[in-house]
Amino acid sequence: MGLSIPSHPASRLPRPLVTSFKWHPPEGPWIKVNTDGAYTGAPDRAGGEGVVRDWSGKLLAAFSTPLDAHSALEAELMAAHHGLELARVHEQPIWIETDSEQAAKLLNGFTWGPAHLRRVMARIFLFKRRYTMRASFIPREGNQAADLLAKMGLGQQCFLRFSAQTAPRPLKDIIRMEEMGIPNIRVRSEEHE
Template sequence: MANGIYKKKHWKGVSLKITVPSHDELRSPRPLAVAIKWHPPDDPWIKLNTDGAFLEASDKAGGGDIIRDHTGKVLSAFASPLEAHSALEAELLAIQLGLELALEFNRPIWIESDAQQVVQLLNSTRWGPAHTSRVVARILLLNRQRVVRLTYTPREGNRAGDLLAKMGIDSQNYCRMNAHTMPRHLAAITRMEALGIPNIRVQHDDKE
């Protein structure tokens, strides 16, 4: 082998073995980062971001909504405890309270929620479960007073509403706020979203 030439005798007694990775190793999920932006409404519409939260262990619920105009300016917001006994009921009650607040501005209303089940329910002709049918009926009556549209957004596109809902669980009473009285954390979120800075959603892609 001094001259770099391999001969048959050099391979005598040598066996070759190849280890093939398992199917799972070849297709292991890879995390993906997706940018989710908050989109302002067109003038003269206002946008109502809404969220409801329910803690089954303590049977406590809270809701929070925020209303912004086409520039991203905060017109009003609230956080409140809710008399709800399911996540669905909390989401619906939050929308009801948000609509009542948004109607004060006498403009078309774009409602945005991260609860896909609620969006599908209110955009259909169904009433949903018996324990929420009264709330659905109230929402439909409120919708008749103004031009209203309802759409879904991922949770990362509803950070302001999510924060307010969590504040609502810990609140003792309904708390209404505006651009000058809202907490600094909420102000930071709305300022970032008004500038068009996206929030990042991390998900796992197991299709590749």
């Protein structure tokens, strides 16, 4: 048969696991807001970022801002609130996506969460009374546009708003790739499973 049997067992190296994640546009008339909050504990620095897009994936607005947050979850919720406020001027139902499962649950639920979140949750509850919104979780790889702004803006000193014309080139590139349906890839080794 021509098979050669090794005399010693071959060592099995961990194989990389590849998963693809796509950003999906909302169904009309919804607009989608992808947000990300960033927090570093020493020193207390936080930033919030978001991208507002329509049903075709076209950029309507984006923002990056410093935040007065004291936890990663608080930064995520504050970023979501900024994104909701930025999107409401379009007077359409708002679908917010965040890469924090806990933030998505709080945004959809009726609980206020831990005490340090009460201020931002009160603002979100008032928003939910006046506007149609829903929230969902998206893995970080599917939230590349907001994640890029988070990395860019953690050390910012003031609120920055971008339009389709003024957005940074790397952000425009990510949005164009997502409009074309090109997925983002996550690679991990088996040993992390």
